[in-house]
Amino acid sequence: MLTTILAQTTGDMEAGLTAVGRGIVYGGAAIGPGIGIGLVVGNAITAMARQPEAAGMVRTTMFLGIAFTEALALFGFVLAFIISG
Amino acid sequence: MILGLEFPPVSHAINWPGIFFEGTPFEVNKVVILMWMSVALVFGFYMAAGRKQELVPRGLQNAAESAVEFIREGIIVQTMGQSGMGYAPFLLGMFSFIFVCNIWEIIPGAQMPVNARIAVPILMTAIVWVMYIVVGIKNQGPIGYFKNSVFPPGVPKPLYVLVAPIELATLLFVRPLSLSVRLFANMLAGHLLLISFAVLSTALVAAKFWAVLAIATGGLLVGLVAFEILVSFLQAYIFTILTAVYIGDSQNPEH
Numbered sequence: 001m002l003t004t005i006l007a008q009t010t011g012d013m014e015a016g017l018t019a020v021g022r023g024i025v026y027g028g029a030a031i032g033p034g035i036g037i038g039l040v041v042g043n044a045i046t047a048m049a050r051q052p053e054a055a056g057m058v059r060t061t062m063f064l065g066i067a068f069t070e071a072l073a074l075f076g077f078v079l080a081f082i083i084s085g
Numbered sequence: 086m087i088l089g090l091e092f093p094p095v096s097h098a099i100n101w102p103g104i105f106f107e108g109t110p111f112e113v114n115k116v117v118i119l120m121w122m123s124v125a126l127v128f129g130f131y132m133a134a135g136r137k138q139e140l141v142p143r144g145l146q147n148a149a150e151s152a153v154e155f156i157r158e159g160i161i162v163q164t165m166g167q168s169g170m171g172y173a174p175f176l177l178g179m180f181s182f183i184f185v186c187n188i189w190e191i192i193p194g195a196q197m198p199v200n201a202r203i204a205v206p207i208l209m210t211a212i213v214w215v216m217y218i219v220v221g222i223k224n225q226g227p228i229g230y231f232k233n234s235v236f237p238p239g240v241p242k243p244l245y246v247l248v249a250p251i252e253l254a255t256l257l258f259v260r261p262l263s264l265s266v267r268l269f270a271n272m273l274a275g276h277l278l279l280i281s282f283a284v285l286s287t288a289l290v291a292a293k294f295w296a297v298l299a300i301a302t303g304g305l306l307v308g309l310v311a312f313e314i315l316v317s318f319l320q321a322y323i324f325t326i327l328t329a330v331y332i333g334d335s336q337n338p339e340h
Contacts, residue, residue: 060163064330067323071263074270081095 022080029076036069098280099201099273120199123185127178153177160326165333172332179209180325187272187317190279191310198272198317203265210265213328221335230335264327271320275313282306 044062048055103112134149142150156177161169186199199205221230235252236245282302289299 057163060159060326063319063323064326067267067327068263071267074267074274075263077270077274078266 018083021083025083026076026080029079030073033069033073036072037066040065040069095277098277099197101197115195116197116199116202119189119195119197120186120205123182123189123199126185127181130181152181156180156325160322160329164326164329165336168336169329169333172329176325176329179328180321183209183268183324184317184321187320188314190272190276190317191313196279198276200268200272200320201276203269206265206268209324210261213264213331214261217328217331217335220332224336234334260331264324268320268324271316275316279306279309279313282309 040062044058044065047058051058101114101116103114104118105113130145131149134145137146139146153173156173157170160176160180161173165172183200186205188198189195190198190201218230221234224230225233234256235249237248237252240248282305286299286302286306289295289302
């Protein structure tokens with residue numbers, strides 16, 4: 001009796017902990033890139049405002065910077081799905 | 086009912102039953118058919134646009150020419166310079182294919198981005214990976230290429246202990262991994278986002294009292310569809326421009 005209840009709770013707990021782990025993985029992975037993309041875009045806007053004639057070049061470089069920064073968050077996103085209970 | 090809203094597991098959103106050759110490695114499902122349709126669409130579009138070339142472009146030719154212009158002026162000149170013009174057909178084909186594959190995400194009836202399965206991004210990344218290494222070896226010689234990319238000039242000698250392994254890992258693993266995972270994860274995330282809001286909206290409409298809230302979620306869903314068009318375009322653009330950057334790096338090492 002006790003062991004069945006215990007087994008059941010352990011199973012439930014595992015599923016719950018998996019869900020919590022997924023949340024932590026993606027949440028943690030999103031912090032750095034969030035700040036990073038903010039810095040990239042903010043500085044790109046400053047540059048564009050100072051020198052509107054260079055806007056095209058700045059925009060290309062900005063997208064490159066966003067792409068490199070964003071990749072880290074996406075690794076976290078994929079990792080969250082890879083974790084399985 | 087709303088509070089106990091059950092979302093289906095993620096495999097329901099991306100696994101499609103096979104239509105032909107079920108159970109074999111050559112199984113054909115909806116995603117494969119959409120991929121074939123993308124190939125046919127891109128091929129047909131450029132064939133039709135280039136069939137009767139006029140001096141003053143109209144209709145299809147106009148659209149195709151602005152796409153070529155975008156690849157040349159927006160991607161190649163910015164990253165590789167004039168010497169990279171020979172890669173324009175490759176990059177144009179890659180850009181158009183990825184964009185059409187992505188845009189299935191919001192076409193009613195299809196609503197599945199082909200790139201949300203990792204097979205297509207991985208294959209394209211493998212092509213790019215082989216290509217930038219071959220171009221590098223061809224332009225700088227096998228020893229010169231690896232020397233230039235693993236031991237970048239201008240770094241103080243003792244730092245090479247740190248820099249060389251990082252650069253080697255970047256060249257061989259991090260670049261292809263991030264290139265494929267970026268495209269795949271972006272499309273998967275967009276697909277799941279749209280599905281979540283669609284499920285939520287239908288559940289709210291079904292629950293009588295909460296149906297008022299469906300106006301908000303449905304409105305957000307419409308906005309998200311527009312956002313996904315932007316993301317589809319942006320991901321195709323980023324994949325192409327990174328390919329151009331990597332090939333340009335192999336071509337002219339002094340960057």
